[in-house]
Amino acid sequence: MFKNYIKTAYRSLYKNKGFTAINILGLALGLATCLLIVFYVVDELSYDRYNTKADRIYRVNEDLKLGDNQVQYAVAMPPLAKTLKAEYPYVEDATRIKPAGTTHVKKGNSNIVENKVGFVDASIFNVFTLPMISGDPKTALLEPNTVVITESTAKKYFNTTAALGKTIIFNDKENFKVTGVIKDVPKNSHFNFDFFVSLESFPDSRSNEWLRSNYNTYVLLKDAKDHTKLAASFPAFLQKFSGAQMQSELGMNIAQFEKGGSYFRLNLTALTDIHLNSNLTGELGPNSTKEYVYIFSAIAIFILLIACVNFMNLSTARSSNRAREVGVRKVLGSSRKNLIFQFLAESILITFIATIIAVIAASVLLPAFNQISGKDIILTTQSLKWLVPALLLIVLVIGSLAGSYPAFFLSAFQPIAVLKGKLSAGFKGGGLRSFLVVFQFFVSILLIVGTLVIYNQLNFIQTKNLGYNRNQVLIVQNSGELNQQAGVFKQELAQLPGVKSATMTGFLPTNGWRNTRIYFKDASYDQKKSLFPQSWEVDADYIPTMDMKLAAGRNFSKEMQTDSSAIIINEAAAKFLGFADPVGKTVYQSLGGDRKGNTPNVKECHIVGVVKDFHFNSLRQKIEPIVLTYGQNAGALAIRVGSADIQSLMSQIKAKWNSLSPGVQINYSFMDQDFDLSYRSEQRIGKIFVIFTSLAIIIACLGLFGLAAYAAEQRTKEIGIRKVLGANVTWIVTMLSKDFIKLVCIAIVTASPIAWFVMNKWLQDFAYRITIQWWVIAAAAVGSLLIAFITISFQSVKAAIANPVNSLRSE
Known part of the structure; x- marks a missing residue:
């Protein structure tokens, strides 16, 4: 029976090549876009999760308020790490990182500029998962003038990973012995060093100053739940260890300091929260924000919904073409259940073909997407473990959802009404179809407004008077x-x-x-x-x-x-x-x-x-x-x-x-x-927005194109009669287009205030920002109308210029 459903579905789809092509192309575009966004979101959410102890690692931050001055630091005091480990039994280990800045590394007779050099404690290998290829992680960085390098760095400077005991010369004067080679640090890490230099080489690391902060400090807890206990202990901890220095340097204790409205506090940030939830002074690299993850996740869902909407719209729009088929099948004994399965089989088959095309397209486009987004996403065996089941689920869910309304709608036709020709057809009366067209352009307008606002803000940043001249x-x-x-x-x-x-x-x-x-x-x-x-x-x-x-x-x-x-x-x-x-x-x-x-x-x-x-x-x-x-x-x-x-x-x-x-x-x-x-992050987001907005519009227009084609086809005889009675091409095009244009206007009216509100919230992140002008909304509205009209006009003009003799010959 199932084989028969598939065979019949294939024949039906092959017979209607235009309908099938539009549906497959729309779904494939939607799924490919959705896949790329999913790769982006998964990458953003995976930062630092390669660490096997990630759930127990926390960074210690410092908040300082002095009078009306307030600063939040991602760094802490030099002696903090070792003191926390000594004071609290539930702190399994602690480690520090300090970026070295631009460093010159000698290779042959030339010096190569390296920016990924960091001073670290020997305990870094106890806290973070940095697998060592050669060397002993317990002793590698215990001595001064020692360095651990990554696998790619060893190949770069020594043409081999067997670099133990070799010497690296920094800044043309400092010799460091290679005591370990580790695997490259994953790209989805909040720090990406190629050289890990022993902090024992840096005299400041042994400082006992409690009123100066310049080390990124991490603690590894024995139990993740202990982070609340540790955070609660910080006030007493600071009083014990920094109180004397504060009294000496500022002439007041911590209580007096806070009585004056100031404070000096420590707090914790979970390792896995750093990339998306931390933007403090002293970060080890630029972080992203969770807002972009939410925005792109919503865009992926919307684009996928637009693709599904196309399928539902086109399937119901051509229902009159298949109404007699349903009537004949019912007269010959087909049950409604069999008809539902038949139409769902067609839907799932289209979705399966579209998914295959989408996967191929996403794989081909991934390098270009990486270049635009600044990512280094690759499809690995690990990725396929969740991707393949997810795609199979997508085929079933989207195929069933996208085909559910057509299946139940078509199978409900009464054979007598159908065979007597009493079934109403055409674009009018399709309430659900009208709603879905509005939804498609509602999303498109949101994306158009978002793109315009982002680019206007970036242009504002590029052209604003900064108080200095950065040119030349x-x-x-x-x-x-x-x-x-x-x-x-x-x-x-x-x-x-x-x-x-x-x-x-x-x-x-x-x-x-x-x-x-x-x-x-x-x-x-x-x-x-x-x-x-x-x-x-x-x-x-x-x-x-x-x-x-x-x-x-x-x-x-x-x-x-x-x-x-x-x-x-x-x-x-x-x-x-x-x-x-x-x-x-x-x-x-x-x-x-x-x-x-x-x-x-x-x-x-x-x-x-x-x-x-x-x-x-x-x-x-x-x-x-x-x-x-x-x-x-x-x-x-x-x-x-x-x-x-x-x-x-x-x-x-x-x-x-x-x-x-x-x-x-x-x-x-x-x-x-x-x-x-x-502002590279904003520039990348702007480019991605343009791409996704364009794809959303293309997918929406594919559906509109298909609907316009079927609307024109269903009114062929009406158009022929009107032409015989003297209607010109302009009048007929207007008649066929106005129903669609009304729906786009409804989408403009409903989407505009929401788009303004959402983008105004995004602009609040900038202390210096543009004001969203009326013309931005107007441009999005006019652009949507033009795109819709051009899409519809292609079919409308084609129908309007057709010879009425051909359409009225059978009457």
């Missing part, structure tokens, strides 16, 4: 490699014809190097009158090179020795301090360390200028107070160029570099590119 600025990232020659390099570059100015500092608006200091407004050292801004060490050329503007006062001067204690603040800092005229005022910088009597260890700083506010964080955040101090910092070299011949200028810069540092590779970038990298 070359950044030499590793100028510190020149050591004492860095100043000479800067001076020589400043003499080149194509260079306008140059500044030496690692503190740039587009990089992640940040430093904070405590400043008191006056000599009362009242924490309520304190400022906790970022503090950047810059030279006298910084403001001109960045093309920043002074709101008041003057710039630093090389000629004035007193500028060693001078500072320049931004407008946000001036507003925070409450100074109407900040220039000439004195503030007090806390230096930490032991107090001198009843006076904090401070440095008097006089304000010589106020720089206009400039963006140095994401536009998701408001501009915060910042203090510029005068000094020498060789972290990077920023060069404002004026030459149109960039290639020639770069050759000269490289020649200068090679003369001062032969064998060391120059590492450079352009500031506008660095800025764009900060």
Whole structure:
């Protein structure tokens, strides 16, 4: 019986090739899109779950509030890890990670720039699942100047994974012994290092400072439930271990500190929550947000529903064509149950064929999707274990759901009414079909509005006045490699014809190097009158090179020795301090360390200028107070160029570099590119939105195309009579199109307020954002109407220009 259902279904589908092709193409597109989104969502949700102990690993974070200043850190104090392990029996182990930043690794006679270098504790292999190919994980990083590298790194530098005992040279001067080779860190990890350097090589790791935080710290609990117990113990823990240092440096204990409205707290974040639920200062890499997971999951469901809606619409629309078939089958003895099974078999067969095509399409498109989304998703044997059963379930569920209404609708026809021709046909009267068309375009309009808003916001970010000029600025990232020659390099570059100015500092608006200091407004050292801004060490050329503007006062001067204690603040800092005229005022910088009597260890700083506010964080955040101090910092070299011949200028810069540092590779970038990298996530989301929106519209139009074709076919004789009576093509096209256009208008009216609300909520994540203008909604509405009209018109014009003689010949 089942074989007969399949054979009959195949014959019926083959007979109606156009209907079958539209249905299969629509379902295949919907399923392929859905599969790609599922791969994306599964990848996002799988971050750090490769760790076998993932459910018991937590990161310790720090929250600090000083007066009206509040900061949330993903890092903690140097001695925290070992102290937690010693104090609490339920802490099985603890470990720390500290990124090393840009590092040069020697290979032959050249130095290769590496950015995936981290200082780690030897206990990292006890906490995280980092399988070692060679070496002993228990002892690999116990000694200073030892390093564990990944498998691909060993092949890169030694052409083999047998790298134990070999030497790696960092920054052309530091020798490290390879004591282990591990498998590559999975891409879906919140940290991705290629070099794991022993923290014993880093003297600061043995610091006993409890008021400074610069280590990502993780604890492995014996039982996951103990995280609530550990979090509850933090207040007493901080009082015990940091209280004495706070009393020494700030002249108050924790209770007094909190009484003034400030606080100093620790909290925990589950390892598996870091990627989607954490965006703190000091993260080991850019994280995503769970909102995007929700959005894309909803899009996948909507697109799949649109594809199913097409199937249901087309099947019911052509019901009149199969009505006589149903009547004859019933007269010949077919039961309603057999008819239902027959139509469900057709539906499942279409879904099965569409699923096969979708899987092939998704596999072919996956590399391109990876490039757009920034992912590295691959189909593995592990993936197939859940994918194959899921696809089989999809075939059954979607096939049954998409074919259920046609099956029950068609099988309910009464044979007498059908064979007498009393069954109503046509587009009119199809209430469910009308609702489904509205739903399709409702979703399409939501996606169109979402795409327009995202691109407008990205354009706003790209063109907004940031308070500095990022164009034509070359950044030499590793100028510190020149050591004492860095100043000479800067001076020589400043003499080149194509260079306008140059500044030496690692503190740039587009990089992640940040430093904070405590400043008191006056000599009362009242924490309520304190400022906790970022503090950047810059030279006298910084403001001109960045093309920043002074709101008041003057710039630093090389000629004035007193500028060693001078500072320049931004407008946000001036507003925070409450100074109407900040220039000439004195503030007090806390230096930490032991107090001198009843006076904090401070440095008097006089304000010589106020720089206009400039963006140095994401536009998701408001501009915060910042203090510029005068000094020498060789972290990077920023060069404002004026030459149109960039290639020639770069050759000269490289020649200068090679003369001062032969064998060391120059590492450079352009500031506008660095800025764009900060918003790579939004740019990728924008591209993905465009792709998915286009696919949703194409799928919706396929269904509309099919409906228009059947509506025109069912009204062929009516059109013929109207043409004989004098109706022109325009009038007939209008007549055939208006019913569909009405439905699209209903979708516009219902979708527009919801689209505005949803995208307005998304924009709330940006401190600086666009306002959704009326034309965005209008553009989406007009675009939807045009797309629908063009789709319908193809069939309408075809019907309108047909010869009426052919349609009326049998009458």
